[in-house]
Amino acid sequence: MTRRYTKTKPVVSRIGERVRPDPKGQPGYIRIDTVHQGDLNGQKGVYHINAVDEVTQWEIVASVEKISEAYLAPVLEEMLTQYPFIISGFHSDNGSEFVNKVVAELLNKLLIRFTKSRPRHSNDNGLVETKNGAVIRKQLGYVYIPQKCAERLNEFHRGYFNPYINFHRPCFFPVSEIDHKGKVKKTYPYEEVRTPYERLKSLPQAESCLRPGVTFEKLGTIANQMSDNQFVERVVKARSNLFQQISRFANRVA
Numbered sequence: 001m002t003r004r005y006t007k008t009k010p011v012v013s014r015i016g017e018r019v020r021p022d023p024k025g026q027p028g029y030i031r032i033d034t035v036h037q038g039d040l041n042g043q044k045g046v047y048h049i050n051a052v053d054e055v056t057q058w059e060i061v062a063s064v065e066k067i068s069e070a071y072l073a074p075v076l077e078e079m080l081t082q083y084p085f086i087i088s089g090f091h092s093d094n095g096s097e098f099v100n101k102v103v104a105e106l107l108n109k110l111l112i113r114f115t116k117s118r119p120r121h122s123n124d125n126g127l128v129e130t131k132n133g134a135v136i137r138k139q140l141g142y143v144y145i146p147q148k149c150a151e152r153l154n155e156f157h158r159g160y161f162n163p164y165i166n167f168h169r170p171c172f173f174p175v176s177e178i179d180h181k182g183k184v185k186k187t188y189p190y191e192e193v194r195t196p197y198e199r200l201k202s203l204p205q206a207e208s209c210l211r212p213g214v215t216f217e218k219l220g221t222i223a224n225q226m227s228d229n230q231f232v233e234r235v236v237k238a239r240s241n242l243f244q245q246i247s248r249f250a251n252r253v254a
Contacts, residue, residue, distance in 0.1 A: 152246065
């Protein structure tokens with residue numbers, strides 16, 4: 001008896017371009033990814049959406065109950081408006097939560113170029129993936145958080161977490177050097193340690209990249225309201241209150 005086998009054909013999505021973005025030193029090219037906040041007794045936890053600008057490392061975090069298109073689209077639109085500069089590029093991996101018609105139509109409406117990671121190029125979305133661990137997991141951990149707590153989390157993100165990340169948390173910025181063999185080597189000198197706000201302000205012609213109505217005077221007012229240590233204390237207290245609320249909610253519905 002003759003047997004015939006048909007190979008599985010991969011589904012080719014025409015949404016988004018398979019290319020590594022090249023911001024050319026300008027802000028407005030964000031990398032985006034999702035972080036799942038655990039399961040409990042078969043129940044899915046909340047999902048975090050993490051978006052990081054490649055040049056300034058300006059980071060916006062939001063949470064959604066589910067990563068379906070209906071939940072994601074309005075949250076993504078709000079996230080994009082939280083950046084102080086104009087967004088020109090949106091880069092994700094090949095997950096269906098982002099590579100779909102709803103997200104593509106949103107980005108097209110906002111005139112934002114949609115790109116996605118290339119095959120066999122694991123570092124295409126590496127920046128945001130490192131931030132998933134260094135920022136989100138460090139602050140929110142791995143413990144299960146019920147999906148219905150997404151709005152409580154977003155109040156924390158908007159009022160405390162995102163301002164802390166961008167105005168008070170320093171980041172390392174790489175400096176590329178070419179060695180005697182012609183290879184590019186990245187170093188992270190201490191002189192380049194600064195907050196995303198400080199990095200944005202240091203860029204040439206940075207004011208021309210700002211969104212209408214946003215000025216460095218307004219951003220400076222936010223940054224100088226309190227010292228880094230004072231704001232960290234504020235964030236720690238708010239996070240403690242948040243997890244107490246989440247714990248009470250989880251016990252009530254258990």
